[in-house]
Amino acid sequence: MSQSTGAPSLFDDGQIGTGGNNNSQSQAKLQAINLIDLLHDGFYLVFLIRNQYVPADAQQFREKILNLLHQFEQQAKKLQFSADDIHDSKYAFCALIDETIVTxxxxxxxxLQNAWLISPLQLSLFGSQLAGYRFFEILEQLRSRGKERLAAL
Incomplete structure (x- = not known):
């Protein structure tokens, strides 16, 4: 007996998170009210990694994350979030996934860690390996700008 859980389908074997109807998932993302909602699948993925989900193919896994980030960016633009908020949210997510994997x-x-350490997402997408440090600098800048940057917080 198999039921659709609506979980993301970012996985190698399709056993975890087989996903539901893609059309309904797309519409749900369009109805998202904040950037966290748009990154839900990514946060679920972090949860799975922290709970012993190990992807079989690091390169394929990386491509799926890059696709997730591309979809996030497109949906956020459609919802008219600012380019700065989108950029900072992607940066924070890359820092999270990189740190989750390597730790x-x-x-x-x-x-997976060996493959990831050669080219972490933060390096390939943002040209820096200092996300663990820069994250807190960016967070402080966002906090100091108040309501203007609330979406990225």
């Missing part, structure tokens, strides 16, 4: 202690993450 896993289980030996089953070894191959």
């Amino acid at each position: 896993q202690q289980d030996p089953s993450y070894f191959n």
Whole structure:
């Protein structure tokens, strides 16, 4: 007996998060009211990694994350979020996923970590490997600008 959970379908074998009707998922994303809603699938993915989901193919996994970020950016633009808010949200998510992957202690993450350390998302998308440090600088800048940058907070 198989039921659709509506979970994201970002996984190698399709067993976890088989996803529901793509059309209804697309419409739900268009109805999102904030950038966090648009990154829901990404946060779910972080949850799975922290709970022992290890992708079989690091390159394929990376491509799926890049696709997720591209879709996030397109949806955020459609919803008229500012370019700065979109950029800062992507930066924060890349910092989160990079740190989540490289800090896993289980030996089953070894191959994924090796592949990831060669080219973390923050380096390939933003040209820097200092996201763990820069994240807090950006956060402080956002906080100091108040309501103007509330969407990125």
